[in-house]
Amino acid sequence: MNIVKKIPLFLLAILMLSENMTAQNARIKIDIDRQIGEVDKNIYGNFVEHLGRCVYGGIYDEGNPLSDEDGIRLDVLEAVKGLNIPITRYPGGNFVSNYNWKDGVGPKDDRPVRMELAWARLESNRFGTNEFVDYARRMNTEPYFAVNMGTGTIKEAQEWVEYCNVKEGPYYAELRKKHGYPEPHNIKYWSLGNEMDGFWQMGHLNAEDYCKKAREAGKLMKLTDPNIKLIAAGASNFRPDNDPHEWNATVLSELKNVVDYIALHMYLGNHEDNYYNFVSAPLVLEERTRIVKGMIAREMEKADRGDRDPIYIAWDEYNIWYRWRAEETMTGTRALEERYNLEDALVIAGFLNAFIRNADVVKMANMAQLVNVIAPIFAEKEGIFLQTIYYPLQLFANNMFGTSLDVFVDCETYNTDKFQLGLAEQATQQNGVPYLDVSAAYNNGEVVIGVINRHKENSITTDILSQEGLFDGEFKIFEVNGPNIKAENNFDKTEVKTIQKESVKLKNEAGFTYEFPPHSFTMLKGKIIQ
Missing domain, CATH: 2.60.40.1180 (Golgi alpha-mannosidase II)
Structure with missing residues (x-):
């Protein structure tokens, strides 16, 4: 008692x-x-990637009696709404580094089926830009798009902004209208690639080459819509043979006048079944936050940003992920279907506490991911259940605001x-x-x-x-x-x-x-x- x-x-x-x-x-x-x-409400964000059953069989399940005429799983949508999610990142993740957004627009039956190389599955492209925007509006979330900085071109990135944000006139704005969307989507947040420091990334670049490509992509995108916010790909490779601080220092130095956020990623695991080690691990995220905060402060002294805010941190991928990391559980249609327990929920609460304690610099965070794939909501064809990690996120997202x-x-x-x-x-x-x-x-x-x-x-x-x-x-x-x-x-x-x-x-x-x-x-x- x-x-x-x-x-x-x-x-x-x-x-x-x-x-x-x-x-x-x-x-x-x-x-x-x-x-x-x-406290920025965007720290309670989430992430939808074309990976495993996050999209197909998760938020979108055509032909299921639990779905509506648009293929949206209504039981999943109701659980999603309970998380009061302010911003949702899409469509990846590793997936985006070989994704052409044009494959996912237009009549569904005319869209090409592609080999999905990041997670070893077929991509039907029946769910794409417009379907996600419709879903985002229904769940009352702000869409946040990541562009392909791997195999994609800076022109493709510019054209996607044109398709989404320009009202009328140029080719891709008119194409959106032909697809049934006369008004622009007005996507505000755009990530310049995903984990580009990682050797596992398709189109992986070194820091200098990434900055050159990101700078030019950002230039074209901002010329298309000056009101967008750009997020740089910060360090995700913390292996001992790599220096993540060098990557972050280069990105902040080279892109300090270009971007509005630097994205950082962290996944935790209780590999050794040591409870006390595990529940203290979010303190490492806090340590990394302070290091990058210092780097930002140093670069802001030399920046020429006019009346724009300083660069902020977006922890736009974080979660617990370690059980489903063997080769056979990381690919295919049922990849990364982690099941969570109470100690995992406490670690998620630790992440959220850390974001609050660093509210001056952490202005976005996105739990990865929304449904089935290392997710707070788990769905099968017959129904859903809420994983343990759902509950602390729900409490924070519905209550913890202010200063x-x-x-x-x-x-x-x-x-x-x-x-x-x-x-x-x-x-x-x-x-x-x-x-x-x-x-x-x-x-x-x-x-x-x-x-x-x-x-x-x-x-x-x-x-x-x-x-x-x-x-x-x-x-x-x-x-x-x-x-x-x-x-x-x-x-x-x-x-x-x-x-x-x-x-x-x-x-x-x-x-x-x-x-x-x-x-x-x-x-x-x-x-x-x-």
Whole structure:
């Protein structure tokens, strides 16, 4: 049972006499004056790639009784809407580096079937640009397109912008109109390729050649529509024989006056079945964020961007992916169908906490991917279930907005062993990892606090204190948890989900005490009055 008790003002004064005092309880101190930056809604984005059953058999399933006349799976769409997704990246991923957008427009029966070389399957092209835009409008998301910087040309990239964003006149704008879309799609966000530093990428380039191609593609695209935002492909290759910082430094130096974001990717895995290593791994993402933030600051001192914002970071691929990484599970029509458990959900909450704590520079993030393929939603022909990772993302995307706060946390810590980090083949070690991982945002008198208790066995009793103002009214409490760290969901069981706990009722209180259960994520939401 969770313990909740109020903390009177005189006790708060004693607690705050010294930051170094030994306290019986852990402490989380909220100070609404210690602000990091505005939380951009786009950090709750997602990703749809033509990979496995993400599109075909996922969001789009022609002939299925659960689909409508357009082939859209209605049960999937309803679950998608629950995530309140503000922006969705499309169509890849590795897929895009050998994709010609022209194959996916026009009458469906006239579209060519192509060999899909990235994930070893056939691509029917029955779902393409216009189908995705229609789907995006139905799920109330902003489309974010990635152009082919591998086998594609800068002219193809320009023509896609023309097709999507120019109202009338030139050839591709008129072609869109012939295809039944008289008004432009007005796609705002465009990525200049995907993971171009990776040797696995079709059309892989070195940093200098990538920057030359990206600069010229961006030039043509911006001449076609000056209002678009461009995202550069940052480092994704963190293997020990490669220097990802060199790639990022070159991209930022060469494209500092061209792009609006630099895209970074990270996938994590619990290869060694070491729980404490795994749940601390998002701290490595935070470390990489700080390094790139420093690089951006250095280049912005030399940039000539006029009145444009500085370059921001887009973590436009992140997730847990390690079980389905053998050759036979990475290709074909059922590729990457990872099944998630509670510890995976806690890591996703850790990613999201890290994005909030770095809200001044992280302005976009896209969980990869939406359905079936390393995804929060899993579908078969007969129905769907929500994976464990669905629930923390849903809580953040529907509640955590406003100004990110620099939260003081005082709790016990632990050290990790060396471990392998997802795609990176490097050993990483974290010292002094706090059992409580915390983020918070303040929005028009309301504070939202996200707390992971990483401890596998113990609850952590915590004093939640307000430095400026008083907690007042009803504090709503939501908890993501399950019977154990390996608990999973499936079609016939839901072991991990969000439970709304009994609210805490406060009246002009300086603080209150809450007991965070082991292996849990908790979100608390209430008011601070001045």
